Amino acid sequence: MRAIGLTEFGGPEVLRVIELPEPEPGPGEIRIRVHAAAVNPTDTLLRAGTVSALFKGRPGPYVPGMDAAGVVDAIGPETDTPLRPGDPVIAIVRAYGPRGGAYAELVVVPAESVVPMPSGAGFPAASTLLMNALTARIALDLLAVPAEGPGRTVAVTGAAGAFGGYAVQLAKLDGLRVLADASAADTELVASLAADEVVPRGDDVADRFRALAPDGVDAVLDGAAQHALVLPAIRDGGGLAVVRRGWDGPAGRGIRMHRVLSTEAATDHARLLRLRDRASAGELSLRVADVLPAGQAAEAHRRLAEGGVRGRLVLDLTDF
Incomplete structure (x- = not known):
């Protein structure tokens, strides 16, 4: 062949x-x-x-x-x-x-x-x-941000990308408040994915997220590999999910770091079926x-x- x-x-x-x-x-x-x-x-x-x-x-x-x-x-x-x-x-x-x-x-x-x-x-x-949606699903599951109670806010960097877009949509389906970054050209796209607030991307993105969540977000799904730049946006004891070869920190302030690998769940048939069903229902783009x-x-x-x-x-x- x-x-x-x-x-x-x-x-x-x-x-x-x-x-x-x-x-x-x-x-x-x-x-x-x-x-x-x-x-x-x-x-x-x-x-x-x-x-x-x-x-x-x-x-x-x-x-x-x-x-x-x-x-x-x-x-x-x-x-x-x-x-x-x-x-x-x-x-x-x-x-x-x-x-x-x-x-x-x-x-x-x-x-x-x-x-x-x-x-x-x-x-x-x-x-x-599958690969990008599964990566986003694993990240959200590892971060385990509750959909009820105070806070329940996550931020997504690289929200216009494939991973970032699925992270925004899946987090909204989980009942979370979602902040996201985007370039000027991508703001409308990211907003269409149902992000609650869209901020300009850039090295000061943590400050922009903090302006919308003064106590800090519960977690960041870092699709843009911002790593240390986005840490100030996270509350003490919050979580950071990193992709693209990961990042070893240190994070400090009790922030939990999660390196996300989709291949580790490549045979999680139930998860894959749920993602397929979400796409069939038009809930994932x-x-x-x-x-x-x-x-x-x-x-x-x-x-x-x-x-x-x-x-x-x-x-x-x-x-x-």
Whole structure:
């Protein structure tokens, strides 16, 4: 089968079409014929070799991609699933595993990592849901801000991004008051995601959040990797959820830090189903920035690195 992969780490130019053996599903596994694969920042980290230690010395080629949408192609023996061949599905793919990621004609994943596609969504839009929404869901669960009582306020940085957008929407669904940051160009977008208050982004964002929550917010979901800059916005004993390679602090003032990794919950089938149901109900927005042919994966990585992408770039593998 064909895939988009790399044999050496580097810039976007290292991505190319490669031939790999067709994977066979084993017990408890499902094989998916991929129609669309979202391009996430984690894919660029894999390509660049920033987190190459996760391969544990396994030689290439390596295939990026953690979000796939397609149809069930085959079901492994002794696999307990209501899905059948031909069913449209979405899945989280562990790109650092021995079988590689979602930029491939076929992927094999645990059945628990696969759920039906959201109702009414096409393959490109559906491929943008799971990894970012799951990351936001895990962050909120770790922070455990109660929906009742005083406070119950969270702040989201990078709210116009994929993670940030889902963080805003899921926090609102949890009954929380949500403050968010945005550039002038993104203010209307972030407001449309139902943030209660939107402040200008920048190095003084903590002061802007404090102006709206004088006692400090209960927690920050830091999608923009502001780290130390956003700490003053958090009340003593509050929480900070960090993504994108994490941050080790120190935070001080009793602030609890949580490093969020979506792959740790990639087989939490119940969580994935709830996110899928939220998207089907229109409660989570599926935002596609652009759809490119799989052969233009390098261009997708370049555009992502340049910044300013709203929604997700998606690779089309239907005619790959």
